[in-house]
Amino acid sequence: MAHVDLGSTPLIASMQKIGLALIGVGAIGLGAAYALHGQERFFADYLLGFWYFAGISVTMVFFSALQYLARAGWSASIRRIAENFTGFVPYIGIALIPIVINMLGHHSIYEWSHESAASDPILIKKAAYLNPTFFIVRLGLYALLWIGMVKYIVGNSVKQDTAGSDITPTKRNWKRSAPWVLVFAITITFASFDLLMSLEPHWFSTIWGVYAFAGHFAASLAIITLTLIALYKRGLMKQYITLEHFHDLGKLMFAFSVFWTYIAFSQYFIIWYANLPEETIYFDVRTSNGWELFGLLLVLFHFVLPFILLLRQDVKRKMAVLTVAAIVILISHFIDLVWIIMPAVSKVVGGTHMSANMMFGWSEFTGVVFFAGVFLFLAAKNYQKRSAVAVNDPLLNESLEYSS
Amino acid sequence: MTAQHHEQVREPLVLGNPSLRDVTARIASIVESKISMKYLLTLGFTATMAGWGLFALYYTITTGIGVWGLNNPIGWGWDITNFVFWIGIGHAGTLISAILFLFRQKWRTAINRSAEAMTIFAVICALTMVLSHTGRPWLFYWLLPYPNQMQMWVNFRSPLAWDVFAVNTYFTVSALFWFVGLLPDLATLRNYVKSDLAKKIYGFFSFGWTGSTRSWHHYEIAYMILAGISTPLVLSVHSVVSFDFTVGILPGWHTTIFPPYFVAGAIFSGFAMVMTLLVICREILDLKQFITLKHLDNMNKIMLATGMMVGYAYILEFFIAWYSGSDWESWIFINRAFGDYAWAYWTMFTCNVVSPQVFWFASARRNIPLMFIISIFINIGMWFERFTIIATTLHHDFLPASWGYYSPTWVEISIFIGTFGIFLTLFLLFAKFVPVIAIAEVKSILPGAQPAHHHGHDHDHDSAHAAVPAVATEGGH
Numbered sequence: 001m002a003h004v005d006l007g008s009t010p011l012i013a014s015m016q017k018i019g020l021a022l023i024g025v026g027a028i029g030l031g032a033a034y035a036l037h038g039q040e041r042f043f044a045d046y047l048l049g050f051w052y053f054a055g056i057s058v059t060m061v062f063f064s065a066l067q068y069l070a071r072a073g074w075s076a077s078i079r080r081i082a083e084n085f086t087g088f089v090p091y092i093g094i095a096l097i098p099i100v101i102n103m104l105g106h107h108s109i110y111e112w113s114h115e116s117a118a119s120d121p122i123l124i125k126k127a128a129y130l131n132p133t134f135f136i137v138r139l140g141l142y143a144l145l146w147i148g149m150v151k152y153i154v155g156n157s158v159k160q161d162t163a164g165s166d167i168t169p170t171k172r173n174w175k176r177s178a179p180w181v182l183v184f185a186i187t188i189t190f191a192s193f194d195l196l197m198s199l200e201p202h203w204f205s206t207i208w209g210v211y212a213f214a215g216h217f218a219a220s221l222a223i224i225t226l227t228l229i230a231l232y233k234r235g236l237m238k239q240y241i242t243l244e245h246f247h248d249l250g251k252l253m254f255a256f257s258v259f260w261t262y263i264a265f266s267q268y269f270i271i272w273y274a275n276l277p278e279e280t281i282y283f284d285v286r287t288s289n290g291w292e293l294f295g296l297l298l299v300l301f302h303f304v305l306p307f308i309l310l311l312r313q314d315v316k317r318k319m320a321v322l323t324v325a326a327i328v329i330l331i332s333h334f335i336d337l338v339w340i341i342m343p344a345v346s347k348v349v350g351g352t353h354m355s356a357n358m359m360f361g362w363s364e365f366t367g368v369v370f371f372a373g374v375f376l377f378l379a380a381k382n383y384q385k386r387s388a389v390a391v392n393d394p395l396l397n398e399s400l401e402y403s404s
Numbered sequence: 405m406t407a408q409h410h411e412q413v414r415e416p417l418v419l420g421n422p423s424l425r426d427v428t429a430r431i432a433s434i435v436e437s438k439i440s441m442k443y444l445l446t447l448g449f450t451a452t453m454a455g456w457g458l459f460a461l462y463y464t465i466t467t468g469i470g471v472w473g474l475n476n477p478i479g480w481g482w483d484i485t486n487f488v489f490w491i492g493i494g495h496a497g498t499l500i501s502a503i504l505f506l507f508r509q510k511w512r513t514a515i516n517r518s519a520e521a522m523t524i525f526a527v528i529c530a531l532t533m534v535l536s537h538t539g540r541p542w543l544f545y546w547l548l549p550y551p552n553q554m555q556m557w558v559n560f561r562s563p564l565a566w567d568v569f570a571v572n573t574y575f576t577v578s579a580l581f582w583f584v585g586l587l588p589d590l591a592t593l594r595n596y597v598k599s600d601l602a603k604k605i606y607g608f609f610s611f612g613w614t615g616s617t618r619s620w621h622h623y624e625i626a627y628m629i630l631a632g633i634s635t636p637l638v639l640s641v642h643s644v645v646s647f648d649f650t651v652g653i654l655p656g657w658h659t660t661i662f663p664p665y666f667v668a669g670a671i672f673s674g675f676a677m678v679m680t681l682l683v684i685c686r687e688i689l690d691l692k693q694f695i696t697l698k699h700l701d702n703m704n705k706i707m708l709a710t711g712m713m714v715g716y717a718y719i720l721e722f723f724i725a726w727y728s729g730s731d732w733e734s735w736i737f738i739n740r741a742f743g744d745y746a747w748a749y750w751t752m753f754t755c756n757v758v759s760p761q762v763f764w765f766a767s768a769r770r771n772i773p774l775m776f777i778i779s780i781f782i783n784i785g786m787w788f789e790r791f792t793i794i795a796t797t798l799h800h801d802f803l804p805a806s807w808g809y810y811s812p813t814w815v816e817i818s819i820f821i822g823t824f825g826i827f828l829t830l831f832l833l834f835a836k837f838v839p840v841i842a843i844a845e846v847k848s849i850l851p852g853a854q855p856a857h858h859h860g861h862d863h864d865h866d867s868a869h870a871a872v873p874a875v876a877t878e879g880g881h
Contacts, residue, residue, distance in 0.1 A: 122729040123729075189716075189720070206659045206660050206720050206724045207661040207663075208660075210661065251506070262639055263664065266643065270660050273651040274650075274652065274653045274658050276653055404508060
């Protein structure tokens, strides 16, 4: 089948322009944050934006790998949307450099890298894991493995476009997607330990990796849905998109916002009930000085609203409702990361171990805006390079004919 | 071009291209065939096991749970291990019937009926264990919140009370779901069997099913709603069971990953049990046409995936125990792997994490003797997982003065054997008198039953309805 070239459509052109504009605005904003708020807060904002979109782009590769692993037919015609959003993955290593520089400096947002950590009885025990050298090695390893995953999974998917009826590239993905999913599970877990959990190095939670994954997956589904709606509304890819796709994405968004809730509740509930001070400190800090508002908003945006919006069968086929639900999920992911990162950094900057001052304002949007720009710009580039539909996918027909 | 590909990548789910009538005849013939001596002997054997277990239960109840090997500090032993084990077994059935239904996984149709039956029987075994563990099971209604003259209420803050709600909900919904799914098939049997008595019995239980479009319409709505209700149950029941451990503050029990880790383990063990029994069933009842290698392959993949999730949890627990910097946490895990119960820990680890690794290979996933052996390994491993969790945390209390070791007595072992007897007896009865395969559902996946394949997307999302008339004529008249 003929390639679907959307590279020169107004939609992709504006995606690229918006991307560039956001990069500009975000960069200026980040600069202003550095100048006005000091470097700790700048790096916190940077980390917030970075992890929001780095996590989503890596999860987009996982989405594609998962489709291959499950031999999913339904998603064959829309899978490329996720694959195109992995454009940022090869640059994750570069984007991590500022975080590494910050960690090596004197005002690191990572308390365990401070000199004072050497006299902290708990941090001494963790020094074999939480030390700058090993931290950098690990981050480098994640970045490399993620590039490998994109090159393999997305690479084979794209190769299939030109391979005609020879389905070797697809078969490779069927065979190798399982080990890549395993790599994803391990790297996303430890990356979330390293980048987020270690912001409060005394605190620990075994479910943390699942929690991080759940949030990224829900947000990734929201972005795929929004893009699909944008393409559909403009009549692009029209013969490849059916209402069934929207229905299924609606179901998945519903399922994974509830899954996130389940994981978040498990973590909160177990810690709250046992009431051990070394664990409750995480929620203590986040339910005082105004942070409780973010916690409540999180319940509303990550659970209540998506649940009510997406519960009914018919609404999953209505673009307007799906759009609202997807935006709600994207906002909730932002609230989630703010709630995780900002109190932790606020403790390092001016608070104590027991409390964190409110630290939220315009600058918390700068990192997200910057990386949203990078994310969109690089995705648009992918649309210019390759077909927007995996046109030779052996399961494409199934994707066009199925009913959900 | 792509149509050709389609043939290459999708294996048929029913072999031999049977007609609708063939499907009915094949499954119903199991019910119609004469009861063989072999069947009776097997049934006698499992019933004896059950009887032996019931005797041990009787002995326990009349004497007191002092006849068990429990001691101070080990207040939970095989009783709770078996309870969690059996509750876990049920989860495969619920996953297959509810979640795979919502995901429109057509391969579920061959295995959902028997897996759901196992769910119900496993929950019965679990209830047996947990009731006998209360010590005075005749006062079971004290576990339920009801207005009473003593003004006594259950402690709503106790995870043990949540367990009562979770498990009872689970049992009720699973039984309803199973029975609703059975209705059209029972009607088919009613029309098929020859003896008048059998006709009356199947007729009674099929609630006068006529197979009209109206009946099917209501049926599909009910089935969908029950699938929706059952889906959160897959996650919630074992999460609540995990709360029995996590909400306390004991090292080794109190860790946040427990809920999803228990759920993954439950699905893992459930699939292993379904595999063990289905491999035998498929051989004896000659169901190879319906339960194909493709089905077994898929199930083995799920076992590999859930086995890896369980392995992920084992390793993360260890890592975080060290990372926490808590001496209690680190010590309990070192003790788990190298202490008195190291043998149990490594049995668990080998069976659950190492043995399923063979399923990375497609040839292993289709090797029936091998998958049978691995499924038994997993059954054993998952039992030991619960035992390890319970015993290793309890046997060394915070004070060395209250350290102990626990071994079961013959009574506990007999009760455990008895639960297997109950489970297998019920399963044997099920396999003989109830359609082991969902006849109507299998018909809906036969080639030609899916209108969506013939013309494009017509946005009618009720494809199953379109298959209904063909099925209804068979089931109804």
